[in-house]
Every structure is written in structure tokens, then in C-alpha cells.
Amino acid sequence: AQTVTQSQPEMSVQEAETVTLSCTYDTSENNYYLFWYKQPPSRQMILVIRQEAYKQQNATENRFSVNFQKAAKSFSLKISDSQLGDTAMYFCAFMKHYSGAGSYQLTFGKGTKLSVIP
Amino acid sequence: GAVVSQHPSWVICKSGTSVKIECRSLDFQATTMFWYRQFPKQSLMLMATSNEGSKATYEQGVEKDKFLINHASLTLSTLTVTSAHPEDSSFYICSAGTGYQATNEKLFFGSGTQLSVL
Numbered sequence: 001a002q003t004v005t006q007s008q009p010e011m012s013v014q015e016a017e018t019v020t021l022s023c024t025y026d027t028s029e030n031n032y033y034l035f036w037y038k039q040p041p042s043r044q045m046i047l048v049i050r051q052e053a054y055k056q057q058n059a060t061e062n063r064f065s066v067n068f069q070k071a072a073k074s075f076s077l078k079i080s081d082s083q084l085g086d087t088a089m090y091f092c093a094f095m096k097h098y099s100g101a102g103s104y105q106l107t108f109g110k111g112t113k114l115s116v117i118p
Numbered sequence: 119g120a121v122v123s124q125h126p127s128w129v130i131c132k133s134g135t136s137v138k139i140e141c142r143s144l145d146f147q148a149t150t151m152f153w154y155r156q157f158p159k160q161s162l163m164l165m166a167t168s169n170e171g172s173k174a175t176y177e178q179g180v181e182k183d184k185f186l187i188n189h190a191s192l193t194l195s196t197l198t199v200t201s202a203h204p205e206d207s208s209f210y211i212c213s214a215g216t217g218y219q220a221t222n223e224k225l226f227f228g229s230g231t232q233l234s235v236l
Binding site for chain 2: 042043044046047106107108109110111
């Protein structure tokens with residue numbers, strides 16, 4: 001079974017500054033996907049960024065980037081130029097890589113509540 | 119982009135009654151849908167995996183007779199909470215996928231349903 005650990009229950013950052021959210025995971029799988037999801041107060045789950053484990057290059061999406069360390073099983077999220085709209089719960093999630101129906105079962109971490117301060 | 123519609127967004131019911139929550143994929147066919155439960159300030163916990171045309175697969179500890187799942191078509195899955203009790207009060211979220219492997223554009227979440235049982 002996979003586990004995902006987010007060791008920072010809450011964090012805060014000044015607007016326009018940079019913040020890094022931590023995530024570690026445990027798995028015996030070699031191929032898998034990792035995700036960061038954002039859940040704002042509306043509670044709609046929004047995909048922030050996605051990383052395939054077989055890719056060495058770290059994924060980036062505009063102001064969001066990850067530091068993926070496969071050997072260390074670490075997957076941190078960096079948010080640059082933080083904006084007020086970034087205030088939300090952030091969940092790290094793991095997904096196995098295999099074909100067949102039901103292939104996208106996600107295992108979530110407990111989340112990090114990020115507050116962006118004006 | 120693809121959208122998953124979840125209805126109702128909130129519902130209040132009396133203890134002992136049943137409540138049905140719908141999850142629809144609006145512009146794609148979802149072979150698999152997932153139902154999650156989220157308690158306040160906690161992470162998403164997978165309840166069951168719903169495959170079109172077959173029985174749902176429930177996670178350990180989830181009562182299948184209490185949480186009835188029907189995935190009768192490729193665009194609709196329903197979760198019925200039978201004989202609801204106050205401890206069933208929670209936020210329920212569905213997600214849907216379009217194929218056999220997860221990519222950014224193939225895994226989507228509904229907006230959630232807040233159930234309050236009096």
C-alpha cells in the first residue's frame with residue numbers, strides 16, 4: 001500500500017514571496033504519477049501540477065514547480081510570486097501506473113493549509 | 119475542458135431518511151468514477167470505485183449496504199446514503215476518468231456535496 005505524508009499542516013507566505021510545500025511518499029512501485037491538488041474555500045478540487053515518475057525533469061506550470069527526488073521519495077511544490085488566490089488547502093497525491101479500468105485511484109496526503117498574507 | 123457535475127451541492131435531511139447524490143460527466147464518457155468522503159479539515163478518503171455496468175468496489179470499512187453506488191451509464195454514477203445518521207454528515211466528492219491512464223485532461227472532480235443529517 002502507498003502512503004503520502006505532508007508534514008506541514010499549515011503554512012503562510014507574504015504576497016509575492018515564494019513558498020515550498022513538502023510531500024514524501026512510500027511505495028514499492030517503480031512507475032507512478034504524483035500530483036498536487038489545490039482545494040480553495042469553495043472546496044472544488046483543482047489540479048495544480050502532475051509528475052510522471054519515469055521523467056527526470058521536474059514539472060512546471062507557470063508559477064508552480066516541483067522538486068521531484070525519486071530516490072528520496074520526495075515531491076515538494078514551490079509556488080513563486082504567491083498571490084492571494086493561492087490561499088487554499090494543498091494535497092499531495094499518488095497514483096499507480098497500470099493499465100485497465102479504474103487506473104486512477106488516488107492516495108492523498110493530509111494536506112497543507114496555505115495562507116497568503118497581503 | 120471536461121466537466122464533472124455533482125448534484126446537489128448541499129442537502130439537509132432527517133435521520134433515517136435516504137439521500138441520493140449524482141455525479142455526471144458532461145462531455146465525456148467516464149468508464150470509472152470514484153467517490154470520496156472528506157471530514158472538516160481532513161483529507162479525501164476513498165470510499166468506493168464505481169465501474170460502469172458492474173458492481174462497485176468498496177474500500178475496507180465502508181458499508182456497501184449503507185452507501186449504495188450505481189453506475190448505470192457512462193455518464194452517471196449515483197451514491198445513495200441509506201438510513202442516514204448524524205455521523206454520516208460529511209462532504210462527499212466524486213471524480214471521473216475517461217480512459218485507462220491518468221493524464222491532466224482525463225481525471226476530473228465534481229464540486230462536492232455537503233450532507234448534513236439532523
